[in-house]
Amino acid sequence: MYKKDDAVSPVIGVILMVAITVILAAVIAAFVFGMAGNVQKTKNVAAVAEQNSTNFLIVTFHGGKDAADVEYLNVTFKDAATPIIKEDPTVGVSIPSTSAIGTPEKDHVVATAQFKDGSTQVILDTYV
Numbered sequence: 001m002y003k004k005d006d007a008v009s010p011v012i013g014v015i016l017m018v019a020i021t022v023i024l025a026a027v028i029a030a031f032v033f034g035m036a037g038n039v040q041k042t043k044n045v046a047a048v049a050e051q052n053s054t055n056f057l058i059v060t061f062h063g064g065k066d067a068a069d070v071e072y073l074n075v076t077f078k079d080a081a082t083p084i085i086k087e088d089p090t091v092g093v094s095i096p097s098t099s100a101i102g103t104p105e106k107d108h109v110v111a112t113a114q115f116k117d118g119s120t121q122v123i124l125d126t127y128v
Contacts, residue, residue: 045070047124049109055100057128059111063091066115073123074112101128 045064052058059075061067076083077097086095101107111124 043069043113043115043119043121045113045121045123047073047111049111049124049126049128051101051128052096057097057101057107057109059095059109059124061086061089061091061093061095067091069115069117071114071116074114076108076110078107078109 043064043066045066046062047059048062049057049059057077059073061070061073070089072085072087073089073095074083074085075095077099078101080098084095084098086093095111105127107128109124109126109128110122112120113123114120
């Protein structure tokens with residue numbers, strides 16, 4: 001009696017390779033999706049900077065969906081060492097610079113918002 005078992009080994013090999021691939025994909029997916037749990041949600045608030053008629057810079061808080069959660073704004077004009085801090089800003093509040101601008105379109109303005117949950121987010125980073 002002659003029995004042909006040549007095809008058994010390749011079939012088992014393919015099944016084992018598929019099983020290893022599925023297990024490996026599941027382990028990698030669990031690791032990657034587990035790491036995505038600590039990503040912070042971006043807050044939705046806005047501010048704009050402009051130059052007024054007397055050559056001072058003004059940052060205006062425009063609010064947004066998360067405007068009620070803003071504890072204070074921290075505004076730095078022209079890379080100054082001391083920022084201007086505005087606590088509990090309301091929509092439409094303007095924060096003027098303490099001195100006139102140097103060169104138009106080359107003065108750096110950065111506004112950072114501190115939220116009630118303790119997070120901080122840059123809401124404006126531009127040159128005026």
